[in-house]
Amino acid sequence: MPQDDTQYRLDDIDRRILYTLMRESRHTTAAAIAETVNVSGATVRNRxxxxxxxxxxxxYNAHIDFERAGGNLTNLYLCNVPVPEREALAHRARAIPGVINVRTLMTGRENLHVVAVGETTGDLQRVARKLSQLGIEIEDEDLVEDEFFSPYAPFDPDGDGEARAPEDVISLTGEANIVQITVDGSAPIVGQSLEEASAEGILDSDTLVIGIERDESELTPHGETVVQPDDIVTVLSRSPTDERTLETFRGTGTEAVDG
Structure with missing residues (x-):
């Protein structure tokens, strides 16, 4: 059963995984996504x-060109339904043979879009009659010539190539923040224990590592814990998070991934 939508917060790794799946899900393996996202395959599968x-x-749906698949026609019906009945009528419309997609809109006219496929115009007219029998008013309709899909650009892992601030940030009182950052292989803290990083000034006194996710394991950090590439660290910063704090885990000149 899906979780309540308030219980899951997307971070940058999730967004990159979603972008890759939207671009091509059928031939995309967890290992391929892991290479793009710069985490382990186990982490990708878990996410x-x-x-x-x-x-x-x-x-995961296949996008089919029905004209090439057999000369079939694809028709879009722009419909009006009473708002209180919108969801129920959408499910009933979806059950009509030939209907392949139903989309509800929040308000206004044409608040129900129905896409149907038929071998002939007679098949499409039959769908129109069925919709009308359900009490769905068809305001306009037209044959679909072509349809194009594209992944959601803000999830693009390549983006503008600039390092981005962590997006999974929890602000606490007194200017403190909790952030999650994925450790880049070039980061100065890689290969250092937390105790060594603190002694050498790599980890400043205002920054405390309070959690590490490594593959599918959750580690409780202590002084002897050695930070590794691709670790997803949870950091408590007692001062506003700045570039120096981020560079400790990301290095410089790299596009980092937030966890």
């Missing part, structure tokens, strides 16, 4: 499972 359980990934 995808979490996204599915949360209902954020609701399915």
């Amino acid at each position: 995808i499972c979490n996204l599915e359980e949360a209902g954020i990934i609701s399915g």
